[in-house]
Amino acid sequence: MKHETIRRSFEEFLKKKKLRLTRQRDEVFELAFETHEHFTAETFLGWLTERDSGVSRATVYRTLALLVEGGFLDLLDVGTGEAWYEHVLGHQHHDHLICTGCGRIEEFREPRIEALQEEVATKYGFVLKDHDLRLMGLCKSCSRKAS
Amino acid sequence: MKHETIRRSFEEFLKKKKLRLTRQRDEVFELAFETHEHFTAETFLGWLTERDSGVSRATVYRTLALLVEGGFLDLLDVGTGEAWYEHVLGHQHHDHLICTGCGRIEEFREPRIEALQEEVATKYGFVLKDHDLRLMGLCKSCSRKAS
DNA sequence: TTGTGTGCAAACGATTTGCAAGTGT
């Protein structure tokens, strides 16, 4: 998906919700899709501040939440206390491998796991809405250091 | 495993770490193994307060962390912000199904998923230490209500 | 006795909120 396309769908989203496209929302949106890393709200605020975007902390939190609501960002719980975000551009659904040594996050997809999840949910009478699978361990270079 | 057994292993654990068996630690330990529900620190504090245990909030947090460290409690991240605990008595490793309607938590085990997790980790050069799989959805009675 | 453990209240870190002032449409 091209940037233009997703940009337009953001504007659609705002219109549909009767929200305004302000300078701040614009800055946040653009930066969110410029980066290809996972980030926290505070990191993100730092980036904005560096480039003198003039967007306040409160607005960063409010706008990131908005982007999650609209499905432009995924919220990701790394287990460190803060919320992590990642944009969805070109990302299909995936789960995460988290290195407890260096904090690095890898993405993977494993349809066979997904299928088994459905099977489990059905067995327990649940209608599955979402899932979250985190694999924690040491990445190659960290496990080399550790041994 | 009988209560007596796990109780003794708790005392062992304290001895090994040169920690003292205080009245407060005793209260917390006993209550933690008395309940068969998942609980948060604040809920737990509430229970203790009801029975006039005279254990302070600070000590509850400190002791729950201690019990996790010793492997007597499992820490569980339900995605609601607070930490949830569950005792390990007779619980083998398992993952969770979380009802987003009523908050109910079901446990399940699925060795085939575990096997695939190892496979994924290996593929990415990770040495797996732990994992966390949460399936979110509606339980039978909540999905009935919803429809 | 002596090093641990405890309670209290203040400190914390991430996030949210009320409110008065600013701004898209």
Added chain:
DNA sequence: ACACTTGCAAATCGTTTGCACACAA
């Protein structure tokens, strides 16, 4: 104009910590 938005600072929530006192070993 007028409702939506913002920035600010204060408020929240769960959890942690410093410190003087209490207490297991």
